[in-house]
Amino acid sequence: MQIKNINAVVTGGASGLGLATAARLIEGGATVTLVDLPSSDGAVRAEELGPGAGFVAADVTDADAVAAAFAAAAESGPVRAVVHCAGRGRPMRVLDRNGAAADLEPFESVVRLNVVGTFNVLRFAAQAMASNEPIDGDRGVCVLTASVAAFEGQIGQINYAAAKSAVVGMTLPAARDLASRNIRVCTIAPGTFDTPLLARARQDVRDSLAASVPHPSRLGDPAEFASLAIHIVENGMLNGETIRLDGAIRMAPR
Helix, strand or coil: CCCCCCEEEEECCCCHHHHHHHHHHHHCCCEEEEEECCCCCHHHHHHHHCCCEEEEECCCCCHHHHHHHHHHHHHHCCEEEEEECCCCCCCECCECCCCCECCCHHHHHHHHHHHHHHHHHHHHHHHHHCCCCCECCECEEEEEECCHHHCCCCCCEHHHHHHHHHHHHHHHHHHHHHHHHCEEEEEEEECCECCHHHHCCCHHHHHHHHHCCCCCCCCECHHHHHHHHHHHHHCCCCCCCEEEECCCCCCCCC
């Protein structure tokens, strides 16, 4: 499915991987609805992207808000592509410094955002796409976002690793489930990318992360994530796959 003239939704679209993907979609001739938190700069970013972009505020863990976001996006035409980038981590360990069991809240909140949020976006995206007329055999394409933490979770990432593993785990069953509707589902598992979160890190931390990537020994560019997301949309044989985008990194324990 070529991206020219399609209507797409990008969650987490106000910054980082999502914003880069939205920009690439707009550049290719798509109409894009950015979905991000009410506190985000989504409205400003949509205005900067130009007349092909719009913004809808929504927390992806709120089912009603996600449903409303897709209804709003559909006003610009049938939703054909969704790139789901909304998500985050939060450091935690199994035991605290005193050896007591960790609080459950940091685990529950990260799992809710990354797993429940992903499923909310996936189910309402599929609902929006299921009645589309096929283009090149597809009614729609969903691109989810995991992380290399799904495979090599580091110390302090137990909640994030569990959540992103769940995103990887839902990819193939979702693709098989939605195959009868001509809807494809793939996931990108990025490594260390130069996102706003890492932009706030000390330079020595950024340098260390870059040096840990075998080749190219640098942080990933969000435009490279966007390029892969676009390729997944356009390549009709990509389905049910989780693709690592990481420069061959394999994360150390810490």
